Amino acid sequence: MTERTSFDSHRPPSRELLDDCVHCGFCLPTCPTYVINGEEMDSPRGRIYLMDLAERGEIPLDRTMSAHIDSCLGCLACVPACPSGVRYDLLIEAVRPQIERHVPRTRIDRLVRRAVFAVFPHPARLRVAAVAGLLYRRLGLAASLRRLGVVRRLPAQVRAAEELLPPVRFRSLFGRMDAVVPAVGERRMRVALLEGCAQRVLFGDVNAATARVLAAEGCEVVVPREQQCCGALSMHAGREDEAARRARRLIDTFERHEVDAVVVNVAGCGSSMKEYGELLRDDPAYADRAARFAASVRDVSEVLAQLPPRAERHRIDARIAYHDACHLGNAQGIRQQPRDLLRSVPGVEVTDIPEASICCGSAGIYNLVQPDAAEELGRRKAAAIESTAPDVVATANAGCLLQVRRFLTTDVTLVHPIQVVDAAIRGVPLGEERR
Amino acid sequence: MVIFRIVEMTSRAVGTSWPAELAAVLGPDSVITDPARLRTYECDGLTGYRVVPAAVALPRSTEEVAAAVGVCARHGISFVARGAGTGLSGGALPVADGIVISLQRLRRILHVDPVNLRAVVEPGVTNLDISRAAASHGLYYAPDPSSQQVCTIGGNVAENSGGAHCLKYGFTVNHVLAAEVVLADGTVTTLGGQSQHLPGFDLLGAFVGSEGTLGIVTQVTVRLLAKPAQVRTMVADFATVAAAGDAVTAIVAAGIVPAAVEMLDNLAIQAVGASTRSVYTADTAAALVVELDGPPDDVAELFDDVQRICRDQGSTKIMVAADAEERALIWQGRKAAFAAVGRISPNYFVQDGVVPRGRLAEVLGRIAAMADEAGIRVANVFHAGDGNLHPLVLYSEADGEHDRAERLSTEIAELCVELGGSLSGEHGIGADKACSMPRMFGEDDLATMLRLREAFDPAGLCNPGKVFPTPRLCGERPGPYRPHPLETAGVIERL
Numbered sequence: 001m002t003e004r005t006s007f008d009s010h011r012p013p014s015r016e017l018l019d020d021c022v023h024c025g026f027c028l029p030t031c032p033t034y035v036i037n038g039e040e041m042d043s044p045r046g047r048i049y050l051m052d053l054a055e056r057g058e059i060p061l062d063r064t065m066s067a068h069i070d071s072c073l074g075c076l077a078c079v080p081a082c083p084s085g086v087r088y089d090l091l092i093e094a095v096r097p098q099i100e101r102h103v104p105r106t107r108i109d110r111l112v113r114r115a116v117f118a119v120f121p122h123p124a125r126l127r128v129a130a131v132a133g134l135l136y137r138r139l140g141l142a143a144s145l146r147r148l149g150v151v152r153r154l155p156a157q158v159r160a161a162e163e164l165l166p167p168v169r170f171r172s173l174f175g176r177m178d179a180v181v182p183a184v185g186e187r188r189m190r191v192a193l194l195e196g197c198a199q200r201v202l203f204g205d206v207n208a209a210t211a212r213v214l215a216a217e218g219c220e221v222v223v224p225r226e227q228q229c230c231g232a233l234s235m236h237a238g239r240e241d242e243a244a245r246r247a248r249r250l251i252d253t254f255e256r257h258e259v260d261a262v263v264v265n266v267a268g269c270g271s272s273m274k275e276y277g278e279l280l281r282d283d284p285a286y287a288d289r290a291a292r293f294a295a296s297v298r299d300v301s302e303v304l305a306q307l308p309p310r311a312e313r314h315r316i317d318a319r320i321a322y323h324d325a326c327h328l329g330n331a332q333g334i335r336q337q338p339r340d341l342l343r344s345v346p347g348v349e350v351t352d353i354p355e356a357s358i359c360c361g362s363a364g365i366y367n368l369v370q371p372d373a374a375e376e377l378g379r380r381k382a383a384a385i386e387s388t389a390p391d392v393v394a395t396a397n398a399g400c401l402l403q404v405r406r407f408l409t410t411d412v413t414l415v416h417p418i419q420v421v422d423a424a425i426r427g428v429p430l431g432e433e434r435r
Numbered sequence: 436m437v438i439f440r441i442v443e444m445t446s447r448a449v450g451t452s453w454p455a456e457l458a459a460v461l462g463p464d465s466v467i468t469d470p471a472r473l474r475t476y477e478c479d480g481l482t483g484y485r486v487v488p489a490a491v492a493l494p495r496s497t498e499e500v501a502a503a504v505g506v507c508a509r510h511g512i513s514f515v516a517r518g519a520g521t522g523l524s525g526g527a528l529p530v531a532d533g534i535v536i537s538l539q540r541l542r543r544i545l546h547v548d549p550v551n552l553r554a555v556v557e558p559g560v561t562n563l564d565i566s567r568a569a570a571s572h573g574l575y576y577a578p579d580p581s582s583q584q585v586c587t588i589g590g591n592v593a594e595n596s597g598g599a600h601c602l603k604y605g606f607t608v609n610h611v612l613a614a615e616v617v618l619a620d621g622t623v624t625t626l627g628g629q630s631q632h633l634p635g636f637d638l639l640g641a642f643v644g645s646e647g648t649l650g651i652v653t654q655v656t657v658r659l660l661a662k663p664a665q666v667r668t669m670v671a672d673f674a675t676v677a678a679a680g681d682a683v684t685a686i687v688a689a690g691i692v693p694a695a696v697e698m699l700d701n702l703a704i705q706a707v708g709a710s711t712r713s714v715y716t717a718d719t720a721a722a723l724v725v726e727l728d729g730p731p732d733d734v735a736e737l738f739d740d741v742q743r744i745c746r747d748q749g750s751t752k753i754m755v756a757a758d759a760e761e762r763a764l765i766w767q768g769r770k771a772a773f774a775a776v777g778r779i780s781p782n783y784f785v786q787d788g789v790v791p792r793g794r795l796a797e798v799l800g801r802i803a804a805m806a807d808e809a810g811i812r813v814a815n816v817f818h819a820g821d822g823n824l825h826p827l828v829l830y831s832e833a834d835g836e837h838d839r840a841e842r843l844s845t846e847i848a849e850l851c852v853e854l855g856g857s858l859s860g861e862h863g864i865g866a867d868k869a870c871s872m873p874r875m876f877g878e879d880d881l882a883t884m885l886r887l888r889e890a891f892d893p894a895g896l897c898n899p900g901k902v903f904p905t906p907r908l909c910g911e912r913p914g915p916y917r918p919h920p921l922e923t924a925g926v927i928e929r930l
Binding site: 021022023024026028034038046050058065082083084085 | 467469470471472474475476478479480482491493519520521537539540542559561582584585586709771772773774775776777778781
């Protein structure tokens, strides 16, 4: 081991993991940034090369290095594509905190990140921001500011945030879930549901649908009241301490409930929670508990895949384009279950999207901090989706829903897969299931 | 000595204003000169050779490629074209003080012509994307290197790439109808044409497989084929590698031309088994993948014949792919095998030699004996049907096995030549095997090749130092990157 490494000693990427890369390039066509700009440094192979050089102390941790680490969406499409089994997921997660600690960010980048982390993980604050956003739209401010060209002159990051705000209703912003939703009929499982932070404010409908479907399929659903953000956004942005703090708190909260599984309906949260064991491995008080907790985490489609359908589904005639969220497909290997879930509804035709492995550009806070690349990827994804002429687009991640909605040009219903099943069980038309 | 002239040409002094000129013609976003970023271009799929270029240019069109080459020509700067950087012979290894011209921004499929069975594409399009674009017409592009999902058609043209199905369908050279190329002085010209047969010298034929030494291809017209009506695939296990080799000989001797015949030995199967949903038998000594395609009746009859021959040759188990998904799994395992070896060995060399098919069993036996003697493991996964071997010499750099492994690898390539075969079947000579060229070719042969090269590129700026032996290259011992003792001691550092 060289002593001249550019990384600090706190969990740097390991030499063994770096050595696994044989430089074959099979990752290149799966990498969104490489697909866009064709530059080696913005490919997984190139990024690993840079990490390797930094580990050997041959290049410093500076703005050049951070530019190419920051440009990575963390979509992990390269991981299943790698024949040598390189754990790019572990590598990038080890390097981001190093960048965060050692490379000063530009002023605007710092401000945007600070703002994002001051608002998104805090439902109360996000609710205030969302209300302000709704008023801004309802009062016609949005249209007039656009007309005046004010929006165009805003920094791209702010413009992105403005355009990402979904059409939520005041009522759903303030909706609350019951603490316990009893199983319908004989109980098959007892599960705890993660409400999510941005999820509960912007997609309360999805949470409600999730609880209803689980209950209809025989699950007693506990919704721990005091739960907070799971730390996924922090973890994906390299804010390791913050992520660890949030992970500990979430474990504390959920450990109070005796359940068979912790159920998540946001791909990004689920993938992070399944990695708690890794995140807290050096914390003696939490390492074992974190590993146990992580092992109990399930995406809602995984849980339902294990429960043969009991509740009757009414027919929904729709052609549904299913978009694999990166943190579900690539990070958790869950591709079949959501499709099977959709197909459990009579009349549903599930279609795959061309270029399915290329990320939509949402990627945690990526579309807020790297707006240009995110916009190009968003347009590309929307075009790919529309090429399949769907009636409905289904995807199991809050970020993807926001991002795809922003770039779709045609009038397509956008839902979480669980909402399709919920509508089918309740016999209501899809897209109008809100009460 | 004529063959050594190229080196003198490349060491010409580099002018000072060229980076600005390059940025002016391509735009600043398309020129990389930052030292850290340049490092990521210092090698291709063969990481043993590393040279940091002076700059990387990322043109977006033929005109921009021509303009970049024009700057090089005016300033006497060497340049190396690079596609996806998956080559295994160091063909895209940069030249010190030279420029790498990346073609990764020329990625458009310009035209698919289902009536005349052809497609016009830019060089940065991946091999597999051509077939994807043609699929809706029931067509595909036949040559299929194992890296086809990554490697680009420009690199395929440069290397005359092969692949599993080249046994029946031929190599890249048989599937390229025309190529627009930028010559070393910056002129743009088209080689070949729309018809299969053109009068005059076959300049396109010379260009395909020239490993980037004659110019840069900027547009390729490829032939498309109708997808075969039926494809059937089997995996036949054998108790010994020699028996599998004999089975290959017997199949071809029976007059059957399979679409592909591939062999994996036990070590290769272990590697594949560790990485994908493997359909291969974990403990078999060797497996043959045999694929037949064509009209259903012919395929059915010949498929039975092949199974009978395999059984006659002592096959211990035959698995027939039940559907397209199982066939895909067989190929997925085979095509990812090289990289999968990374899971069973920290380091390895990929060899690429050819032997006459009838001597397969013999050469495999001798390789095994040589490996035993050296105390080094050799995995075999290769295109058995055309005798194109890919021995993978496994070693551990950390355990000091490098030199022994490298010697063994070279001996295997030389054994192929000795048995009447070739140094390379499809990976090219590149930087890796340039020094071995005199083993296969006489001085007159090499001098003649150089005269052709000089007719295209009199100043020797186009990918110098590749294919032909040079004193600098062959005087030094090539091999993977090893830190200089002074570097390890922290006295000097490498940029």
